[in-house]
Amino acid sequence: MSPLSLLASVAVDSLAYAMVLFVISVGLSITLGLMRFVNLAHGLFAVAGGYALVAAMARLGLPYEAAVPAALAAVALLAWPLERWLYRRLAGRSELDQVLFSIALVFIGIAGLGLLFGNAITAVRLPGYLQGSVSLGFRELPAQRLAALGAGVFTLVLLSWLMQSTRFGIELRAAVERPQAAQALGIRTTRVCSLAFALGAALAALGGVAGAELLPLEPHYPLKYLVLFLAVVAVGGLGSHWGLLAAALLLGTVETAAKYFVPGLSSIFFFTTMLAVLAWRPQGLFGRPV
């Protein structure tokens, strides 16, 4: 492979991997960053999205295109009562209590998913145009990666628009930064936070669906990849989706490049990069200085 096409290949793979990381972690960035809730059960919403997709296609007979939004809606609907009855009760409690709570949810979720879907990997039956690979000229790229890339771009655009240009976004940012002032101004902070939580859950579900090729669906998913999600969010800095994108690109590129040149060390590179960024900028790449 010529050096140019090698570099291009590394770039393509890094971008594809980074976008999957981005989509999967952006929901966590919202709950953790905006709502200040240590939600370690984020992976549960992600994998629930994947499983909901499989169930919608298998049990309800929906085609893939309809099943995806159905799955996202299902997870968001599931998240709403969870937030209303459980998460809200713990919003004021210490971070450790929130950790314990979300771990409890994860345990229950893993057991439940295992009972419903079995402990082996559940594959998603993709439509024809998402199977196989797409030719980029100098190499092939799995079609699913392109789809994940698309999902990532879509998410980025959606979030930017939501946060900057809509009333919801402005209210949310107000509710997070100055809850009392926001309430005094008549913003229904609890309503806004519930919506934000549901959004975070839906985005997690989207991540689970888009990332199903990279992170296959199995009950232990939430615990297995927890460190991965947390790493991307921490490096990105809380509350900024641009920061998250930057973090995903950085970590994704480092790990991918390492896989090309020093395969055995790619994991070590991932974590040392994380350490280096956090040592240099404890608030993350784009986070607010603490």
Added chain:
Amino acid sequence: MRSIPRRRLCGALCALAAGALCTSAALAQEVVKVGVIGPLSGPFSAAFGIPFRQGVETYAAQVGGKAGNVKVEFVWRDLEGPNPERAKALAQELVVKEKVQYLGGFVFTPNALAVAPLVQGAKIPTVIFNASTSVVVSKSDYFLRTSNTLPQVTVPVARYALEKGLKRVVTAVSEYGPGLDAENAFKATFEAGGGQVIEVIRMPVQATDFGPFMQKVRSLKPDALFGFLPFGPPTFGFVKAFADNGLKADGIKLLGTAETQESDLQALGDAALKVETGYYYSAAHESPENKAFLAALAKTHPGAVANPATVAAYDGARLIFRMIEATGGKADPDKALAAVKGFKFESPRGPVEIDAKTRDIVQNVYMRSVEKGAGGKLVNKEFKTYAAQPDHGPQLTKK
């Protein structure tokens, strides 16, 4: 390594043996307990723990749960993953509290290694249903194995590659014990036969994205890629990445061992077609014993998927029942071992022998190719047999 003073150990053992003999003399003709440790929950339960249980229970049902006149009771303990400290504690509980006479199970090498001193000291014949590193069985005189060793299945794959005229191969393994063993065995055999391993790639066990590795392999333009990864998501991702990154279309062959085993095979889908693996059991094996086994399995566990772990446990149960029958239910470890050392029998996988000296399994290794079978389901279709393969580990020069 310091040795424990014999006096104390002997004293403890004599007490245990005397106690066991007294109780078992009274209990002979009654119940013998067998402890099995495996991942009944967690990520490995579908590929190992549940098949272990199904295999054992199928055999037990076939013989009416009795070895001769003795009733056999299985005690199950859950160990989700490699955790040697917990493995030792569970084995201790089974031996001391449940007073099992035999142990079975063990998916992971570190867990089996951890219980070796215990099994040796307490003289508990232990049948290993999976752990495939060569050295494991040699760590105690009471270890037996009914699964396979890595060199045992990898050497035939390398030989097959040589026979097919493949000259240039890349190996890509996960960087952990079994992966390194497999890489070693393949490389040594392939190069000894005149082939060339042009690149050795070691991937972190945690890796999720195999695209970059595949691109690297593709750029090297080998005749084949030999892979070895742990069960579950890594294998899944690897096989899919192989197909989706154009290597299949390029005509590069994918060679492996257990990657296409039955519990994950359907989930792999068409990406797995034409992958050639060398292993000791395929559910599609055509023999009357396998037919009978599958029928019995379907009877005791309708809907169960037979995979190599099921058969390893099934045969392991056969060994345990044989040992119990030979000793009449009494705790006589040496007599028990004598009954199975050199034991030849027809397993659902094919003809099998427990080597009298090494206590390891000697069996046929089959080259299989993934094809669409009856009803459109994927099967591992056997097309070549390497007969009576012993553990090749000791003969290979280790790095």
Added chain:
Amino acid sequence: MNTILMKAPAQRLRWRPTALAPEALLLLGGIGLYLLVPDDLGFATRVLIGALFALSLDLVLGYGGIVTLGQAALFGSGAYAAGLFALHLSGNPLLGLVAGAAAGAATAGLTGWLVLRSHGLTAVMITIAVAQVLLEVASKWRSVTGGDDGLSGIAVQPLFGRFEFDFFGHTGYWYALVVLLLVFAALRRLVAAPFGLTLVGLREDRVRMVALGCRLQRRLGTAYLIGGAVAGLAGALSAQVTQVVGLSSLSFAQSAEALVMLVLGGTGRLWGAILGTAVFMGVHHLASSIDPLRWMLVIGVMLLGVVLFMPQGLSGAVVSLWRRLQRRQEAA
């Protein structure tokens, strides 16, 4: 929350018979456990070791306020150190414990400065990353650590030349119990001493403490170091009693489980760590033997119940129950 502050002056002013009450209770509990499961001492000893590990976490997190999900790095360091010590240097168990504690302290000392520079999510991620890097190194360094096969065949000399570490586990159990008792007593004195009170002060109101002239980094660093030593000690115990060391001792799961057990029991009380460990491991052991497929569900529901209805953990519930009973006695 302020039990230490309320108790401390009395303890410092004069020695009372009840000063050793918690240690006595722990000893009774240990004896009780021994009598309860005399033929499952492997499990019982793992509970003691887990409790010791949770104590180290309580010091760092409950008292020091340093949230860490990487305490296993220190546990594993101690375990490997003790294992390698027994394999290559000397089979003396007590010296092995010293080696383990020293290794834990050394790792804490080397990495503590990174952790203490930050707080919140960043600090947690740093602890996770450090532990992961250590895990990867141990995994790769097969010649020394045995890699993922683990370190096995660790043989330890009989304790005091007489008590053998056999597979019945009697020696191992009492050995672990005595170590736990001694460390528990020492830590209790430590947190009642000015050092411990400073830690509590830093946890409650860092700004004021610094304004009062407290050397923040020095104090927290020492706490982290001591926590590391205790965690290393727990690891060494594990290596000696089970006679194996696996990569699982350095894993994220090990750290996370300890955190869950500690929060379950209640932080900042020391005995909460022991209670939480006993309950969690007990329920896991029982549920796993009864129904391997559903034990996670049982534990999850239990944790959910505790976090919703017992804000201070199990020990907090016990304390408020005790107080309510006392008040009822006084009212009566």
